[in-house]
Amino acid sequence: MVTTEADVRSEQARRPARFRGGWLAYAFVGPLLVVFTLFYLWPALNTLLGSFFRWGLLRPWELFSPSEWDFVGIQNYIDTLSSGRFWNAVVNTLVWLVVFPLLVTGVSLFVSMLIWEAPQAKGLFRTAFILPMTISLAAAGVIWTFIYDPDFGVLTRFVEWSGIDFAIDWGPVEFRTSDWLSDPGVIDLGFAQVRMVNLSLIVAGFWAFTGFGVITFTAGLTAVPDELREAARVDGASTTQTIRHILVPLLRGPTLIVATISVIFALRTFDVVWVITQGGPAQDSEVLAVLLWKQAFVFLDSPQAGLATAVAIIMSAVLIAGAWPYLRDLTREGR
Amino acid sequence: MNRRRLVVGALYLALTTLSLLWLIPVMTAFMTSIRPLDEIRGGWWNFEGATFTLENYARAWDLGLSSFALNTFIITLGSVAVTVATGALATYAFIHLSFRFKKIWFFLLISTMIVPLQLIIIPLLPWFRTLGLDQGGWQFLGIILVHTGFGAGWAVFMLSSFFREVPREMLEAGQIDGAGHWDQFRRLVLPLAMPGLVSFAIIDFIFVWNDLLLALTLLQRDFQPIQVGLANLQSPHLSQQDLVSAGAMLAILPPLILFAALNRYYVRGLFAGGSKG
Numbered sequence: 001m002v003t004t005e006a007d008v009r010s011e012q013a014r015r016p017a018r019f020r021g022g023w024l025a026y027a028f029v030g031p032l033l034v035v036f037t038l039f040y041l042w043p044a045l046n047t048l049l050g051s052f053f054r055w056g057l058l059r060p061w062e063l064f065s066p067s068e069w070d071f072v073g074i075q076n077y078i079d080t081l082s083s084g085r086f087w088n089a090v091v092n093t094l095v096w097l098v099v100f101p102l103l104v105t106g107v108s109l110f111v112s113m114l115i116w117e118a119p120q121a122k123g124l125f126r127t128a129f130i131l132p133m134t135i136s137l138a139a140a141g142v143i144w145t146f147i148y149d150p151d152f153g154v155l156t157r158f159v160e161w162s163g164i165d166f167a168i169d170w171g172p173v174e175f176r177t178s179d180w181l182s183d184p185g186v187i188d189l190g191f192a193q194v195r196m197v198n199l200s201l202i203v204a205g206f207w208a209f210t211g212f213g214v215i216t217f218t219a220g221l222t223a224v225p226d227e228l229r230e231a232a233r234v235d236g237a238s239t240t241q242t243i244r245h246i247l248v249p250l251l252r253g254p255t256l257i258v259a260t261i262s263v264i265f266a267l268r269t270f271d272v273v274w275v276i277t278q279g280g281p282a283q284d285s286e287v288l289a290v291l292l293w294k295q296a297f298v299f300l301d302s303p304q305a306g307l308a309t310a311v312a313i314i315m316s317a318v319l320i321a322g323a324w325p326y327l328r329d330l331t332r333e334g335r
Numbered sequence: 336m337n338r339r340r341l342v343v344g345a346l347y348l349a350l351t352t353l354s355l356l357w358l359i360p361v362m363t364a365f366m367t368s369i370r371p372l373d374e375i376r377g378g379w380w381n382f383e384g385a386t387f388t389l390e391n392y393a394r395a396w397d398l399g400l401s402s403f404a405l406n407t408f409i410i411t412l413g414s415v416a417v418t419v420a421t422g423a424l425a426t427y428a429f430i431h432l433s434f435r436f437k438k439i440w441f442f443l444l445i446s447t448m449i450v451p452l453q454l455i456i457i458p459l460l461p462w463f464r465t466l467g468l469d470q471g472g473w474q475f476l477g478i479i480l481v482h483t484g485f486g487a488g489w490a491v492f493m494l495s496s497f498f499r500e501v502p503r504e505m506l507e508a509g510q511i512d513g514a515g516h517w518d519q520f521r522r523l524v525l526p527l528a529m530p531g532l533v534s535f536a537i538i539d540f541i542f543v544w545n546d547l548l549l550a551l552t553l554l555q556r557d558f559q560p561i562q563v564g565l566a567n568l569q570s571p572h573l574s575q576q577d578l579v580s581a582g583a584m585l586a587i588l589p590p591l592i593l594f595a596a597l598n599r600y601y602v603r604g605l606f607a608g609g610s611k612g
Contacts, residue, residue, distance in 0.1 A: 024516055028428035032421040032487050033440060039455075039484035040447060046458035060461035114350050119343065128354035130602070131361070134590040136545030138562040139583040142569050143364045146576060152376050154363060207360060215602055268451035271547045275566045289453055296457045297552065305457055312453045323449045330445050330492065 051076050051310045056303025057296060076310035086311070087192075088283050089291040095198045096205075096269055096287060101262040103206045105255060108213025115214070116221045126214060133211035141275030144204035148180035155180065182281050195284040197277065205272045209265060213258045220254035221247075260326050267319055288315055364587070367580035368392065375576060391581040400564065400582055407544060407560035407586075409475055414482035414543045419536050421483060422490025423528075426498050427520050429491055431506070447488035455485075456552045463553065474558045478550065482543050490535060493604060497531025498524055534604030537597055541590045561586045 046063065054070040055061035061069070080086050108129075115125050132140065147153050159165045159177045167176035175185035175196060185196040224246060232242050270289040273279060279286030279294070286294075288311060296308035320327070366379035369387045428434065429441060459481065463469040468477030501524050509519050525532070547562045554563070565586055568579050594601055 025428050025432035025434040028432060028516070028520075029425045029434060029440075032425035032483075032491075035417075035421060035480050035483045036444065036487045039459075039481045040487070041443065043455035043458045043462055044450075046462070047454055050458055057460060060458070060464075062461065062465075111350075111353060114346055114353075118346055118350060125350050125354050127598070128357050131591070131594070132357065134541055134594045134601075135361075135587050136547070136562050136565075136590075138545070138547045138565050139364075139586045140360070142565055142579055142583045143360045145569065146363050146367060146580065147360060149576075152378055154359060154378075154380070157378055207357070210357075264449055268453060270453075274547070274551075275569055289451070292453055292457075293548075293552075309457050312451070312457060316450050316454045319449055319451060320446065327446060327449055330448065331442050 047309045047312050051306060051313050054303055054306045056300060056305050058300055059303070060305070072306070076306045077314075080307055080310045080314070085283060085286075085291065089286050089288045091192045091194065092198050092285055093267060093269075093287045095194055096202060096266040097263060099199065100202050100206060100209075100266040100269075101259050103202065104209050104213050104262040105258050107206070108210045108258060109217055109251070109255065111210070112214050112217035112221060115218070126218065129214045130211035132208045135208060137205070137208060137271035138275050140204055140208045141272045144200075144207070144272075145181065145276055148200060150179065153180075181277060183284070197281070197285045201272055201276055201285055204276065205265075205269060208272075209262065212261065216254045216258050217251065220251050224250055260323060264319060264323060267315065361587075364580050364583050367576055368584045370577075372574065372577040391577040392585070395578045395581040395585070398578065400561070400585060402557070403559065403561040403564040403582075404585065406475075406554075406558055407562075410478055410482075410550070410560055411540055411543045413475065413479040414486070415536050415539050417479055418483045418486040418490055418539055419532060422487060422494055422535070423525065423532060424520070425487070426491050426494040427516070427524060430495055430498055431519075432516065441491070444488040444491050447485060448492065452485065452548055455481075456548065459553060469555075472558075474554050478553050481549055481553070482546070485549075486539055486542070489539070493535050493538070494528070494531060497528045497534075500531075501527045530600060530603070533597065534600040537593055537601050538604045540593060541601075544590050 046061075049063065050061045052071060052073060053061045054072045054076070059068070111125075111129060115122050118125065135143075147155050150156055156178065165177045167178075168174070172188040172190075173185070174187075178184070180200045181197060183195075183197060184200060187194040187196070228246060229242065232246060237245070268289055269287055270293065273285055273287055273290050274293075277285045279290040292308040292311040292315075295304040295311070363379060367375050368391050369389065370379060371386060371388060371390070374381075374385065429437065460469070463474075463477050466477070467473060468480075505523060505527075506519055509523055514522070544560075545562060546560075547566060550560050550563045551566065554560075561582065565579070565582050568575065568582060
């Protein structure tokens with residue numbers, strides 16, 4: 001039988017309809033969507049609805065038992081936004097939000113550039129920085145308590161041995177090179193106190209997270225074709241010119257990714273803080289994620305899970321609003 | 336030329352110093368775990384009359400680490416298996432098939448990459464009670480499904496970048512030969528995207544293995560994984576750094592081995608995740 005061009009064309013026109021899948025599509029995508037709905041969307045919806053009720057884990061709020069509801073409207077949000085403890089957690093989270101991305105982005109960019117310029121053993125150096133990424137933040141937290149230990153910690157001993165120990169007390173700024181996990185100092189901004197113990201925790205998280213930056217920047221740098229650099233050199237471009245016109249534009253994308261992801265990480269940080277200080281001493285290092293966990297699962301004598309859900313909703317709203325452009329890009333490129 | 340050598344020398348000096356600095360924490364954990372507690376008090380870097388022993392590991396193992404380790408393996412392997420299987424199927428549908436509300440589903444899935452886990456953890460415990468997932472071994476199933484729900488977005492996002500690398504002409508050729516979607520998926524897409532699947536599986540393995548928050552929230556004492564065990568062991572007022580460091584080393588080891596063995600896949604996967612944004 002001879003297949004004419006018309007036959008082929010009509011076959012092509014018919015095929016998409018048959019190959020769109022019909023019920024088969026649901027067989028493929030169904031299992032994932034069922035699990036996702038039951039164990040992500042449904043709890044998320046419950047968090048949102050539950051934030052308008054007063055309840056605790058001992059007598060949880062349930063959508064289908066309206067007789068036991070204790071509806072409070074937006075009272076949970078009002079209570080949260082007027083609580084000193086919440087704002088204390090906001091300040092500590094803000095310290096994370098500012099310092100952590102700066103450290104991660106700055107240092108990983110610097111390290112990636114150094115590695116990129118190194119003629120040999122690139123992989124070896126890269127591994128040293130990527131390796132901590134595989135370590136759990138719980139284990140990282142444990143390890144860093146060893147380093148900060150006031151008796152035999154490496155850092156404590158190094159400070160003593162090298163004689164760089166000092167303590168300053170300049171009005172609003174107080175800092176000492178000891179008591180890393182209790183009270184290494186404070187900056188008094190008037191309206192808020194920035195506790196330096198947060199920095200000790202941030203360093204632990206930063207140590208673990210820098211590898212991500214190194215990987216991402218390396219991806220960006222390898223995208224620079226060698227010919228381009230060579231051409232620049234032949235054309236007599238100076239090092240600064242090469243950096244300005246070739247590197248900076250190429251690294252804008254990776255920088256944005258590393259900064260965005262580390263902001264997201266900083267806002268929801270929990271593990272490191274929980275393992276090292278549990279938010280202490282007192283509430284000096286209590287971040288939002290730790291506060292809400294305590295409200296929901298530790299303070300069981302009064303029903304505070306409603307407050308905790310309000311904090312969770314506020315955190316999520318801030319993240320979605322802040323990461324909106326990134327989210328839009330992800331959705332667009334994914335398709 | 337001399338100046339160039341000086342620059343390269345300085346470069347290597349800086350890189351070596353930084354790398355060593357980066358390895359100090361791991362060294363600390365390792366050395367602390369293989370020396371007796373009273374020697375560590377003099378500093379692990381002090382090697383005078385040093386004794387090395389595996390006794391810390393043996394004691395930690397007997398004190399319950401063994402069951403923590405078993406739980407972690409059950410949870411991690413289960414989660415990775417379910418996430419990869421459902422994720423691969425769904426990704427195929429997202430790329431090649433059409434179904435209702437596809438765009439909305441995709442958006443919801445992708446948004447889980449940004450929204451914090453805190454959005455779902457509070458009502459999960461009562462929800463588990465309703466479903467009967469809060470008792471005995473059912474807890475494993477429960478946390479595996481939560482990990483799948485949370486990992487679903489990552490799975491679809493990362494796998495679709497690998498699945499799309501399968502050339503369309505090959506799929507079209509398959510269709511003309513009368514192969515159905517199931518055949519296409521099994522015979523063409525899966526084998527060709529295998530490196531991508533491995534990358535994702537490794538990343539998911541490390542993520543689930545390292546999870547603290549979900550396990551701490553959802554599981555009872557006897558079903559907790561090693562990360563929770565570590566967090567509970569860790570207390571500044573107890574002098575048990577020998578045990579804690581041995582536990583930390585064991586918690587680190589499996590992802591580390593995986594990373595060492597399959598480094599290329601791991602980095603490739605993160606590349607795909609990182610460079611896509």
